[in-house]
Amino acid sequence: MQAQSVMASDLVSRLGGVLNGSDISVHRCASLANAEHDCISFAVGQKYRKAALESGAGALIVRERDISLAEGKTAIVVADDPLVYFARVLGILHPAPPAAAGIHPAASVSPEARLHPSVSIAANVVIEPGVVVDAGCAIGAGSYIGRNAHISAGCVIHQRVTVCSDSRIGERCVLHPGAVIGSDGFGNAWAGDHWEKIPQIGRVIIGNDVEIGANTTIDRGALDDTVIADNVRIDNLVQIAHNVSIGRHTAIAGCVGIAGSTHIGAGCLIGGGCGISGHLQITDRVTLLGGTVVLTDILSSGVYGSGLPAIEQSTWRRNTVHWRNLDEMAKRVRSLEKTSNTMREAGSNKK
Amino acid sequence: MQAQSVMASDLVSRLGGVLNGSDISVHRCASLANAEHDCISFAVGQKYRKAALESGAGALIVRERDISLAEGKTAIVVADDPLVYFARVLGILHPAPPAAAGIHPAASVSPEARLHPSVSIAANVVIEPGVVVDAGCAIGAGSYIGRNAHISAGCVIHQRVTVCSDSRIGERCVLHPGAVIGSDGFGNAWAGDHWEKIPQIGRVIIGNDVEIGANTTIDRGALDDTVIADNVRIDNLVQIAHNVSIGRHTAIAGCVGIAGSTHIGAGCLIGGGCGISGHLQITDRVTLLGGTVVLTDILSSGVYGSGLPAIEQSTWRRNTVHWRNLDEMAKRVRSLEKTSNTMREAGSNKK
Amino acid sequence: MQAQSVMASDLVSRLGGVLNGSDISVHRCASLANAEHDCISFAVGQKYRKAALESGAGALIVRERDISLAEGKTAIVVADDPLVYFARVLGILHPAPPAAAGIHPAASVSPEARLHPSVSIAANVVIEPGVVVDAGCAIGAGSYIGRNAHISAGCVIHQRVTVCSDSRIGERCVLHPGAVIGSDGFGNAWAGDHWEKIPQIGRVIIGNDVEIGANTTIDRGALDDTVIADNVRIDNLVQIAHNVSIGRHTAIAGCVGIAGSTHIGAGCLIGGGCGISGHLQITDRVTLLGGTVVLTDILSSGVYGSGLPAIEQSTWRRNTVHWRNLDEMAKRVRSLEKTSNTMREAGSNKK
Structure with missing residues (x-):
């Protein structure tokens, strides 16, 4: 630059x-x-x-x-x-080069959309009816803004971003290339002999000063909304499922997956590659080390991990066998303790 | 909506x-x-x-x-x-708003493609020669349909989807934004001092009533095809490698990776963030809990897991050290058992 | 084909x-x-x-x-x-069908870009000022090449790829659909009560004969560059953070995440789903088995793993409890050893 x-x-x-x-x-x-x-x-x-x-x-x-x-x-x-x-x-x-105000002739903007005169709309952008784009926004080449979405003032939407219908993006947000906001949640009902789609009618609501990484996906809510609070930072290739909520200032590194209806508090730091199950509660100020799997609520602030560090293959192979048999090893330790106690008692009795 | x-x-x-x-x-x-x-x-x-x-x-x-x-x-x-x-x-x-039939003037449709008159083609869609799009399909803004691909009746292809050449998509499928179907498999041959690309000439064949999530990628087969059976449900950011096959009604949650040539049965439920190695056989009705790593065949139906739950950092740190030394701990338990047996025998001998 | x-x-x-x-x-x-x-x-x-x-x-x-x-x-x-x-x-x-030389009328190419006459530019491609595209390149439908990027001779850039400003792509590279090269790194400074963006002004520099998979993301450096050496092979849905460097001939399978400023050597094989922390050094010829988490430097060539294999749910459940209590189990083994030693010594003394 x-x-x-x-x-x-x-x-x-x-x-x-x-x-x-x-x-x-x-x-x-x-x-x-x-x-x-x-x-x-x-x-x-x-x-x-x-x-x-x-x-x-x-x-x-x-x-x-x-x-x-x-x-x-x-x-x-x-x-x-x-x-x-x-x-x-x-x-x-090193200021970002200013995007020229105006609508590129190769953009397709619905006459039923409402764009502030100061906005910059690049080539091949598609803007559907009912969309509102507030002052100072720049929308990059090939991005798509679906029906009735609202892009608040000062947003930078980079190239090839998809903002699906009804999404609300707060002020000064930055959406990186390939991000998808408001795609359908993964809702399926088993109807005896096949899956039936559960139509997803909630929205994605994103606060102010949020940044969302390249190729990250945030699904719309099933009935209620998926909510990302102010000043949340999300890295690349993160998946946020329907009805998740994420509290203010939480930062989420790359390759994290958060399953449906989980609520994450404010001020959390989620390391790369973490996976968080659905319907959980993670309280404020929780730090997850990279590669952590979360399968139950975390109700106390603090630092948590679960990822095992890499070890040399032959040791790894033996240890994974012990992992399979950990319950058996626990039983053997218990049995040794019993024997040991019996013998000690026997020893005491002799005295 | x-x-x-x-x-x-x-x-x-x-x-x-x-x-x-x-x-x-x-x-x-x-x-x-x-x-x-x-x-x-x-x-x-x-x-x-x-x-x-x-x-x-x-x-x-x-x-x-x-x-x-x-x-x-x-x-x-x-x-x-x-x-x-x-x-x-x-x-x-809450029906999805109907897409207007017709071809948007900003779409680029090859005269050598065959589109049913009822289809809806949005702005900036590119359709290559030899493509067939059957009745009632809607193709969203910015999507690309490669040479000789076949989109069967009733499909909804959302925005910015890439369907590469020769792919076949069954009836009533839904492809979410950013999905890539039929990209090259990861085929490389080591030629002594460099990797050479192995051209990938198989196809992706997708059955009826399949749903594929946002930014999910499904690679074409190397020689034979990658096959997704009827009514499979795939969430966002899932990677399916070349020559994988997935049986009917299997549902795959977000952030899953399935390596090449693995065959997954029917009626499986694959939790979020699972990783499945290549060349494996997973039988029907297998459920994998979130975060499971699969490194060997699974030949019996049932529920499987391997993800470790998050624990507080100081415990986690100590436990990872024990994990490194699990083989040593196993040896120590064995040695204690030997000693214990010897002493018990010694005790018996005294009686 | x-x-x-x-x-x-x-x-x-x-x-x-x-x-x-x-x-x-x-x-x-x-x-x-x-x-x-x-x-x-x-x-x-x-x-x-x-x-x-x-x-x-x-x-x-x-x-x-x-x-x-x-x-x-x-x-x-x-x-x-x-x-x-x-x-x-x-x-x-089965040669790839040759892309017709020339610029599709629906492409938007800046008059300040410099394109070799032999290049093929598909529909809806956007090329910004200052871009150079060398001989024999083909750029697929809907791709975006940002300001001052350089695409060297013989590259194939598939559909809907984003190459951000200032990126340099070597000769004969292949970029698959949806890949994002040069998006901002995840740089945030905590300013007491909110995150502030750290502008990312480094570049992505990619060598010759590199292949990059579908929907993979490679971030630009914060100050210095992110560097991918010659003949590196990267699969789908891989995240490479800012200031990472990757040595020649290293191959990276799908769903891998590599955090910022980590340096990976030459000739490495990184299995699917691996996660590598930031600021690490991985030496040459390191193989990581699928699902490995790397939290510390790896300074010796060899094969490493950390993924636990899937086991049946009831065993998994018991074993995860033991995992939580592994430190306690280690203490109990130590205590048994002490008792055992004491008793043996007592036994010896009796003799």
Whole structure:
């Protein structure tokens, strides 16, 4: 992306913090390893000491207590939270190219849709009747917005996203390519000799400032709605089934599956590849380590895991046999304990 | 979706069952919790007693034996299977909006394709030469139908679906947004110093009344075909590799992966997040609990699991260490048993 | 796909190997089970003896040492590696239909993009300013190529692929339908009371001869790049997070997730459904069995697993309880060992 250029002192006047050393012009954000003199980078904690000292960055963002990491740098920006500060510098130096307002001639927009004049609609976008798109939204090439969906102000919908009928997307959401919002939930009734589809008439309701990853799928509710609260962050290839609700600020890494009607609290961190069964309650501030399988409610905040770490094949093979026979091993331990107790008692009796 | 309105007595004359109480007009299907007086809902089993009695639903569908759940409701519909009955009421009160027959001007349809006059082809659909689309099909915006594919009567192909060349889709199938049918299988031959692609020339053959979820992928066969039998139900983000076959009525929840050449029987229920290795045989009526890994054939019907439940981090950490050393623990138990036997024998000898 | 027709002797003159028996014309590649007399098939190893002898194939490719498998076949092609040989025969007999050079009138190609005259651009493709597409590339219907992306010579980009801005795709790569290359990495900074997006300004750099499966997602780097080396093979529904690097010839099966900043070596084989944590180092020539969870570095080449095999539900239920209590069981074994030692010593003292 095209970089701008800015003085370090300008950053401090816009974002706060304190400038030590000399003022310089920075053109680019960069990692410590790849920063050159016209770059700004950041470092948090002494484990980055070596990388920071060796970095070619002209400007470095550090905490007060980490100031020694910035030794020798031309411009030193002292901030409370260098990562958050750096994220904002990125937004200044590397803004997303603005999407041109207007409707691309190759888009198909229903005359019964209501689009704010400031919106940007790319080629091959399809917008159905009853859709509302509020101010400042950009909808990327090939995306589809179904009947009566509402896209609130400031959303960025990237390429080839599907937003199905009746979905509501809050303000400033970002939907990445290939995401599908509001597809039918997996509702099937067994009618004696075949499955019958249970029509899915709920909606997907997404709050403000939510980000949804590439090729992630969020199903509409069966009767009631699937609800994603404000500021939830969802990575790529995540499946969220019908009638799930997810609380504010919860972040969900890639390849997670959440089955139907499960409620996840606020401030949770769900690691990559976790699987969560249906109809469960996960309370607030639960962290799940990567690869965790959740089969029952989690009612206390805390950190949970279940994934087994990789081990060398021959050990793995033997251990999986023991896993199959774990109940038998437990019985053998119990039996040993009985024998041991009997013998100890026998021993005591002899005394 | 737009709701119709219908008398409870009309439902009974169309769908069977018996109407108790008074006849009323119902406008909407709803969950017990959110039903108002113009709504119809359903309840099965005494665990829904409280919710049913507190529900504002004007009409309730129950089994004969659950009739007490409907106490106080205006209209009581007694049916053998309330869920199936309710699914059908949903179809009556909340029909999918009919897709207009005809070909959208922004679609690209090959003159060498054969489309029944009743089909509905949305904007940006691409249909290649040799394709056949039978009566009553609707193909959603941005979908692609490859060379010589055959879409049988009554299919609903939602938005941005890819049906690759030579695929055959049976009657009344539903394909959700982003699904990919007939992409190349993962076939690679190691040629001493590099991978060479093994061209994939099989097809995907899908039976009647199959539903395939959003962003699910089903690969074409390498030489022979990948086969999905009638009335199979597949959820979102499922991967089905080349030459897999899946028997009738099997239902597969989200995030499942099935590796190449595995054969899954009829009437199976595959829970979310399961992974099934390649070249396996899974017999009929096998249920896999969520998160199960299948590495060997399953030749007896029944319920199987392997997912470990989440536990608190510190316990998890200790237990994973024991997991690494499970073989050693087994040896120690064996050694204790030997010692114990020797001592018991020694004890007996003394007597 | 349309098959050509070729003499067995022609195959040998083009691909090497030795022809035994009579020369015949072959029209089609087929599996042993479904081959007819005009077909060519292959067999490697005595476990295919019965299938090979019963096969109706007119021509069979075998190794010298497996020549007895071809008894009775009209044409016998002896080759060092029958699978590689067969892969090449597939390319000859079943070539992909050539994409017509030229730009479909329903494509939207920026005048500021640079396309080689030989490229084929299908309907509804969108190509942004600054894109370069080199000789012989085919871009399938509905695909999107973002600003300044570079597609090198000979690539096949199938339908509905998204290649985001600044991505570089090497020569002869194949991208399957629905793949997303270069979407934003999952970068969030906690700003005290809400998540703030960390703009992602790295790129995705893909080498030559790489294949990427349907609906797979590869995120752009945060600051530096995400890098996929030459001849890597990636199956469907794989998630590769920001700043991952993957070494040459590594093959990754379906449903794998690789978290941010992990480096995977060359020549690795990653089985289906594996999950690999972030910031790890996996050395060269590591094989991960299907369903393996990797939570720590793997610094020695070899084969690793962690997936537990499916077991019958009642045993599974008991074993998961033991899993929860594994630490307690370990303590009980230790306690038994102590008692046992004490008693043995007591026994010795008596002597």
